[in-house]
């Protein structure tokens with residue numbers, strides 16, 4: 067008997083988790099940003115329920131600080147793959163006075179997403195939201211469950227997580243509580259790219275090398291967008307870069323790269339000596355930044 | 366495309382045995398620590414005033430835990446070699462985190478335990494060895510670490526290996542190995558070292574790279590728990606799931622359990638199209654030739670090789686919550702995709718994982734491990750865990766709070782499911798005053814649901830207060846108790862009657878009243894010994910003539926001729942006697 071490759075095993079595991087989510091919950095959304103992880107989750111959902119259609123819709127929590135390419139991609143992806151797409155914006159939460167924008171040169175709306183997300187979950191009465199987070203991304207994530215229970219305030223209690231023994235999932239919950247489901251928990255960045263290659267999936271262009279006007283922020287290059295306020299000593303320059311993650315444009319950094327095809331991206335990721343999260347300015351704020359956000363109900 | 370297989374590894378060690386150092390080093394050597402992670406631990410090392418970069422900080426997780434310098438939850442990490450990818454479940458060592466260790470080891474292909482060469486195995490080592498054995502982790506590697514501190518001395522290594530081996534002879538392992546290493550110096554982690562010429566085995570990485578992954582441990586029985594039914598249109602009805610063991614071909618005869626509906630496989634498909642055969646771990650949709658309305662919770666098996674279906678089973682369970690175990694209160698049993706209401710009807714014993722002793726207690730607390738009897742309101746299809754790691758595992762969940770109470774492995778499946786333990790039994794404990802009847806009866810009832818004690822002395826204070834100790838009165842006393850026991854046993858209870866009942870004809874009377882469920886248990890002890898024990902001072906009084914008709918002194922005791930069980934309290938301890946009693950009762954209740 068031939069052993070399965072790691073990716074085949076991880077794919078099977080993710081499909082198992084997606085089917086468990088469908089079997090246990092009535093109303094489920096895939097958190098879809100148009101980024102590579104959420105593309106993979108959406109594609110796995112198509113495969114998991116074939117030939118039936120997947121019982122999930124796509125939900126984008128939009129910070130308003132997007133790369134335009136990603137939004138175009140997002141809408142096209144939903145249309146081409148027959149997914150219902152719902153968008154809820156942080157701007158609306160700000161206008162309703164639910165949250166306040168940060169100010170200053172490193173202002174980001176990343177943290178503000180939490181309120182918009184929880185409001186959207188209440189609005190759609192979601193039992194669960196499926197995310198593309200992986201344990202390899204960050205230390206606090208390394209302890210996440212596949213099925214992560216959230217209390218009625220949407221908060222995560224890392225000390226009181228339900229043990230996930232074997233593959234037995236206890237997905238029971240009370241009214242008002244919900245789950246976050248992370249089918250890619252055991253994947254790496256490389257697995258994500260190899261999956262994209264295997265099924266020849268389209269991804270936003272900003273994942274490939276392109277010329278862009280950027281400015282140095284800490285150890286990353288920030289793309290110049292209307293949302294980034296230039297500082298007196300900032301020296302914008304045009305470089306050939308690509309993004310490893312696509313998120314809020316104010317805190318997602320680019321890296322120097324010449325990779326223009328999936329094969330080249332894979333070669334580059336394989337050789338990379340830095341984690342993907344190192345391009346996120348928001349995680350560099352403090353060592354425990356992610357953990358703090360997750361306690362509040364972040365993705 | 367990367368074709369390397371994924372190996373799941375779980376690690377555990379007592380605090381300060383060097384687990385974090387070992388993992389940090391291993392990940393570092395495999396290039397799994399990236400520059401920014403390295404810089405972060407470099408910074409953290411400096412902050413805590415260490416002179417060198419402390420690789421151990423890498424695997425210490427959340428902030429609160431870092432400040433205590435211990436890992437708490439299960440943390441997952443990747444590393445790889447040329448040949449294989451590894452997914453590491455890093456679990457903490459303390460006894461109070463047994464449940465985390467249990468969780469990490471449940472899916473592991475390989476378990477690595479660390480032992481400090483300067484101190485030898487600790488109670489934690491034994492606890493961890495017990496758990497990985499209980500969970501049947503296919504490969505277990507015990508590292509004797511810090512060999513640098515014992516001058517790489519083979520005698521020291523052998524000494525600890527012998528000590529651990531002596532302990533583990535009582536446990537089952539498919540593959541158990543030992544290895545001397547120094548995590549701090551990196552000795553024998555990646556390559557073999559000249560420092561230990563006496564050691565001829567592989568390095569840790571060589572071992573991980575070569576350990577047998579063929580599914581030798583995977584059973585061949587086909588088991589397919591249905592996750593959900595898929596009905597995109599009126600003419601397609603399929604069942605989505607993944608075979609957790611065995612394989613299946615189109616045309617094979619299958620049965621759905623519980624339920625017992627039979628059919629044949631019409632088609633097997635994946636999102637890429639139809640396939641003729643599906644094997645373990647492959648997500649598929651199964652279509653059957655007949656229109657059966659199967660549902661989530663049923664398991665498809667080969668008709669010729671079904672799994673048992675039962676409402677009563679025994680399991681060894683790790684209790685995972687700080688709420689103590691309560692017998693007879695409603696619980697949910699989750700097994701595969703099945704979910705069934707039930708109750709814990711008996712706590713047979715608690716296992717001390719450090720000594721492997723059975724302890725007879727009335728409840729289990731957080732992180733304790735015990736043998737339970739579980740009953741469900743409707744049947745479950747289960748396999749023994751020994752045969753099948755996937756279909757022999759279960760969770761216990763609180764139906765109100767939804768908390769996961771415990772996780773366990775199926776160790777015995779009652780064949781005659783519904784009749785078995787709902788049949789009552791009457792344990793008629795006869796013997797001299799002070800022989801140990803009440804002690805045994807009380808110990809037996811502790812930790813068991815559905816047990817009533819009818820104590821002769823206690824009943825004489827109330828229901829039988831009109832009776833004395835003449836032979837007629839004694840017979841009437843026994844008749845009443847037997848009638849009462851009969852009523853209670855008829856309602857499924859286990860009734861323990863603790864009465865001297867000195868005469869054979871009295872006990873025969875009781876047997877004729879109770880009938881089939883009657884079991885005579887002779888609690889034997891010589892007159893000399895009971896008179897010496899004389900707990901209540903009665904023998905002294907009887908000898909002094911203050912009590913008349915006292916059995917053994919002024920009245921006769923006829924020993925039973927063919928009791929169903931004899932417990933000689935002069936020879937065995939209370940706990941051994943209790944174990945015999947429990948074993949016998951187990952047999953009796955299963956047969957009736």
Ligand SMILES: Nc1nc2c(ncn2[C@@H]2O[C@H](COP(=O)(O)OP(=O)(O)O)[C@@H](O)[C@H]2O)c(=O)[nH]1
Nearest residue numbers: 379380381382383384385386421511547548549
């Ligand atoms: N000399 C020596 N010290 C070690 C070795 N492995 C770990 N240590 C030390 O033992 C202490 C505890 O190690 P740590 O990895 O934190 O233990 P953990 O609690 O099991 O994670 C630390 O001071 C380590 O530097 C070893 O192989 N040799």
